Amino acid sequence: MSIPILTLATDKNSTTVDADRITIRQSEAGLVINANIIDADNNAYNLTNCKVFFGENKDGGKMVDDEDVEIVDRIGGQIKYKLNTAVYQESGDAWFEITDNTNKLIDTTTNFHIDVIKQANLPVENENYWSRAENMLIHVQAFVQKVENDFNSNIANNDSQLNDLVKKFNQQLENYEKELADYDSKYQKLSNDWADELGKIKANANDQLSSLKSDYDAQKKAIQSAADNQLSANKTASDKAIAQIETDKQAAIKQANTDFQNKLASIQS
Structure with missing residues (x-):
């Protein structure tokens, strides 16, 4: 099986649980890892006047350190490494170490995991593999630095996650406060609008009641005035009519007396 091209960063703070993984079979010899090394700014790592070593911590505690890493493009940070036979023995976490021409350790890449699919009856080496004795010191230095870098990276990541969590909590709290303030504002506006509407309804009712009372008083007064006028x-x-009757009565009495006197005078005569 072929191995995909890896992009390996030297920025330990960018280490995540989603590390690159490659899978190999114990029966596949001669597999090659092609990788691009990048710096903390995601630019190609300049390997001018540098050497690159392969390092691996295998499951079970075995180690591999190999200097046979080919630098394909020093300016572009491109390397190529043909897997040593010791790499096929067990799965493990691997990385590349960068040194200067005096073999002084400069930097290391982030880890990538190598899954080894075992083949039945394949003999397993019981010893660590070192390409040369002095590499042991370099490898130990690199391993110590990686442990320190990974530890610092975990602390930085934990601090960053904690800060992000606090920031997220504060942001959420601020959002809640804004929503609460907005709710209070909307509630207050609704309360004020309702108070205004209730005031308008009450005023309108009072106006209508006053108008009805005024109309009633006016109608009552008009009716009373009409009744008084009629009375x-x-x-x-x-x-x-009484005066006319009295006048007619007196005139009738007077006429009756006159007629009686005339009648009486006629009889006497």
Whole structure:
């Protein structure tokens, strides 16, 4: 099986649980890892005047350190490594170490995991593999630095996650406060609008009640005035009729007396 081209960063703070993984079979010899090394700014790592070593911590505690890493493009940070036979023994976490020309460790890449699919009856080496004795010191230095870098990276990541969590909590709290303030504002506006509407309804009702009372008083007054006028007119007419009757009565009495006197005078005569 072929191995995909890896992109390996030297920025330990960018380490995540989603590390690159490759899978190999114990029966596949001669597999090659092609990788692009990038710096903390995601630019190609300049490997001018540098050497690159392959390092691996295998499951079970075995180690592999190999100097046979070919630098394909120093400016472009491109390397190529043909897997040593020791790499096929067990699965493990691997990385590349960068040194100067004096073999002083400069940097390391982030880890990538190598899954080894085992083949039945394949003999397993019981010893660590070192391409040369002095590499042990370099590898130990690199391993110590990686442990320190990974530890610092985990602390930084934990601090960053904690800060992100606090920031997210504060942001959420601020959002809640804004929503609460907005709710209070909307509630207050609704309360004020309802108070205004209730005031308008009450004022309108009072106006209508006042108008009805005014109309009632006016109608009552008009009816009372009409009744009074009618009574006055009726009394005037009644008084006039009584006076006319009295006048007619007196005239009739007077005429009767006159007629009686005339009749009496006629009889006497």
